Amino acid sequence: MASGSGRRGGLRLARILSGNVNSYLSSGAEKASTAAWRSTGQLSSAEIAPFGARSVSGQIVRNRLRSRMVAASKLRNVQVKAENSRGLWQPFTALLGDAPATKVDKKLIVTISSDKGLCGGINSTVVKYSRALVRLNALDHGPDDKPAVVYVIVGEKGKAQLQRDSKKLISLYFGEMRKQSVCFTQCSMMADEILKSNEYDAIQMVYNKFNSVVSFLPTVATLLSPQQLLAGNQELTGELDAYEIEGADTKEEVLQNLGEFQFACMMFNAMLENATSEMGAQMSAMENSTRNASDMLDSLTLTYNRSLQASITTELIDIISGAAALEG
Amino acid sequence: MLSRQGVRSGLRAWCAAATARPLLARGFADAASEKKAKVFGEAQVTDKFKEDWKKIAPNFDMPKFPSNFMEARPPVPPTIPAKLTVNFVLPSQYELQAKQVDYVIVPATSGQMGVLPGHVPTIAELKPGILSVHDGTEVKQYFVSSGFAFVHANSVTDIVAIEAVPLDRFDPDEVRKGVQEYNQKMNSAKDDLEKAEAQIGVQVHSALQTALGIS
Numbered sequence: 001m002a003s004g005s006g007r008r009g010g011l012r013l014a015r016i017l018s019g020n021v022n023s024y025l026s027s028g029a030e031k032a033s034t035a036a037w038r039s040t041g042q043l044s045s046a047e048i049a050p051f052g053a054r055s056v057s058g059q060i061v062r063n064r065l066r067s068r069m070v071a072a073s074k075l076r077n078v079q080v081k082a083e084n085s086r087g088l089w090q091p092f093t094a095l096l097g098d099a100p101a102t103k104v105d106k107k108l109i110v111t112i113s114s115d116k117g118l119c120g121g122i123n124s125t126v127v128k129y130s131r132a133l134v135r136l137n138a139l140d141h142g143p144d145d146k147p148a149v150v151y152v153i154v155g156e157k158g159k160a161q162l163q164r165d166s167k168k169l170i171s172l173y174f175g176e177m178r179k180q181s182v183c184f185t186q187c188s189m190m191a192d193e194i195l196k197s198n199e200y201d202a203i204q205m206v207y208n209k210f211n212s213v214v215s216f217l218p219t220v221a222t223l224l225s226p227q228q229l230l231a232g233n234q235e236l237t238g239e240l241d242a243y244e245i246e247g248a249d250t251k252e253e254v255l256q257n258l259g260e261f262q263f264a265c266m267m268f269n270a271m272l273e274n275a276t277s278e279m280g281a282q283m284s285a286m287e288n289s290t291r292n293a294s295d296m297l298d299s300l301t302l303t304y305n306r307s308l309q310a311s312i313t314t315e316l317i318d319i320i321s322g323a324a325a326l327e328g
Numbered sequence: 329m330l331s332r333q334g335v336r337s338g339l340r341a342w343c344a345a346a347t348a349r350p351l352l353a354r355g356f357a358d359a360a361s362e363k364k365a366k367v368f369g370e371a372q373v374t375d376k377f378k379e380d381w382k383k384i385a386p387n388f389d390m391p392k393f394p395s396n397f398m399e400a401r402p403p404v405p406p407t408i409p410a411k412l413t414v415n416f417v418l419p420s421q422y423e424l425q426a427k428q429v430d431y432v433i434v435p436a437t438s439g440q441m442g443v444l445p446g447h448v449p450t451i452a453e454l455k456p457g458i459l460s461v462h463d464g465t466e467v468k469q470y471f472v473s474s475g476f477a478f479v480h481a482n483s484v485t486d487i488v489a490i491e492a493v494p495l496d497r498f499d500p501d502e503v504r505k506g507v508q509e510y511n512q513k514m515n516s517a518k519d520d521l522e523k524a525e526a527q528i529g530v531q532v533h534s535a536l537q538t539a540l541g542i543s
Contacts, residue, residue: 087417087425090398091486095451095478098395101377132385139380184419184490209392220391242481246436246452254453261476265488266394268419 071286075213075279081182082210082272089221089269092262095243096229100222104201106148107137108171110194110267112207112274113158115178120281122208122216122274123157129218130162130206134169152194154271171198182271184264191264201225203263207270208277214284216277221266226252226259404482408446414461416487423470423492429463432485434477435535445483452477454489456535469495471539473532500542506533 111130113123134149151166153159153173162170174190203223208216230252245251381390402413414432416424431444435457443450454475461468475489510529517523 081420084421085419086397087415087422088419088488089394091415091417091476091478091488093394093398094401094480094484094486098393100393101374128385128388129391132381132388135384136377136380139384206391209397217392219394219397221394243449243451243478246438246441246450246477254451257453258451258476261488265419 068283068286071279071283075276075283078181078272078276078279079210082269082276085269085272088265089262092258092265096224096262098222099224100204100220102202102222102224102228104224104228106150106199106201107133108150108152108194108198108200108203109133110152110154110203110205110270111158111162112205112270113153113155113161114274114278115156115176116278116282117157118282118285119278120285122277122281123155123161125216125218126206126208126274127158127161129220130158131166133204133206133220134166150198150200152198154190155274177271182268182275184268187268187271188264191260191267195260195263201228205266205270207274209273210276210280213280216281219270219273221270223259223263223266226256229255229259401480401484402482409483410445411483412443412445412447413484414487415484416459416461416489416492418489418492424461427461427463429461431462432487433458433460433462434487435459435472436477441477443477443479443485447479447483447485449481450477450479452479454487456532458495458539459487459489459492471495471498471536495539498536498540500540503533503536503540503542507537 109130111126113126117123130151137149149169150171151162151169152171153162155177156175159170159173159175172194180186202225205221205223207219207221209219211217245254378390411428412431414424414427414429415422416427431442433440433442434452435441435454436452437455440457441450441452454472454477456473457471459470459472470492471494472487472489473491475487477488478486480486507530510526510533514523514526514530517526
């Protein structure tokens with residue numbers, strides 16, 4: 001880190017060069033980093049620190065630490081919830097299997113993304129994989145028939161990206177999920193809404209599974225509709241016929257309930273995992289942007305000092321040569 | 329989804345004048361244990377899928393699948409095991425994870441169902457009622473809201489419920505009030521939806537009443 005005086009000079013220089021700084025930055029993430037930098041008070045401090053005065057750097061460090069701790073605690077909350085919900089979908093997968101390679105006519109792709117930005121690449125990853133799944137489906141079906149693939153998007157960012165090229169394929173979209181923390185009732189209502197308005201043979205949910213604060217794995221969960229389960233495709237559903245159905249309902253009704261329940265449970269887990277990944281990605285993005293900003297500040301400080309010294313040297317040379325000329 | 333599930337079980341309970349059915353003990357599975365249950369530890373990703381993926385998305389890795397994150401289930405043992413393995417999960421936590429117990433009694437829609445090791449593979453829909461887990465002399469009882477219970481051929485039982493609460497957390501006065509309230513609502517219901525919702529309320533609260541042993 002640059003020494004105290006160099007840093008103070010760097011502050012002044014950075015303010016003067018703020019116009020240049022904007023043009024120097026190209027990508028959105030770095031623009032966001034300047035925004036973050038400004039908001040932490042280094043440039044937005046009301047007192048223009050006169051050259052040579054100490055800036056309130058201690059306060060800034062404390063602010064940054066606090067916001068990092070807030071983000072870490074938010075992450076921990078959602079992470080605990082996500083990890084606890086991981087048991088929920090396992091019984092269904094154990095019973096019904098996981099067969100992403102099923103060839104079906106009508107597919108529903110549920111893309112789970114975040115509402116807010118500044119969370120790294122998780123939304124673009126999810127969108128990429130959704131598009132790949134659509135292309136896979138097209139491969140299966142040949143160029144002539146129109147395989148029915150329909151998107152259901154959860155989250156504003158996914159919708160913004162998918163709207164560009166697949167607007168006609170979007171059937172439903174859920175936004176403003178951040179206003180309320182994820183709970184099972186909410187998920188079952190969403191699942192209800194989705195199932196009511198769409199006919200499908202298989203659902204593929206694309207989401208980011210939380211592995212650790214820096215690693216998120218894009219995951220595709222496949223759920224077959226009750227009709228497909230009934231059709232009893234042996235290799236897909238395992239020996240479902242071997243299971244007796246307990247309860248006065250017919251097999252169709254129980255499988256219908258089972259399919260819907262499975263969707264709600266899987267969606268609950270998927271949304272929690274995605275929310276945790278989003279928090280983790282936001283934390284890393286914040287860390288990276290702060291580090292980038294500090295690095296930029298250092299390099300600009302050095303540039304400033306060098307140019308200052310150069311100009312002083314030039315002036316001195318002028319004066320000395322002028323004085324020498326007068327004498328001589 | 330829940331309302332649809334509740335209507336059916338609510339209607340059935342209403343028609344059958346829900347009284348606590350006697351314990352239905354199930355026999356042992358005999359020929360079923362010879363069939364090998366599929367061990368779902370990995371996704372059934374065919375080679376064709378992998379090739380297709382490479383064709384359309386050569387630069388991306390294949391996505392992960394949920395079965396990658398799951399432990400493989402044990403295969404069907406040749407003889408009936410001594411203990412039942414129970415997994416009891418809720419949306420908010422793993423209540424019991426791979427616990428070895430003697431037997432469990434689940435509140436299936438057709439009555440209380442006892443599950444012992446070697447039980448026939450079953451898919452059972454649950455109605456609001458008491459779930460009890462017996463291990464030697466230890467008995468743990470929960471009131472579950474509803475869900476599903478799967479019994480597999482390898483003597484692993486999965487119980488998925490939405491809410492499960494130990495019985496001592498309930499307030500008997502609230503339960504009585506709830507029964508009266510929902511009965512009133514049912515009588516004054518204007519359309520089918522309200523009636524169905526009221527019926528669900530009545531069913532849950534009466535089940536709670538019987539469970540807690542209060543009138």
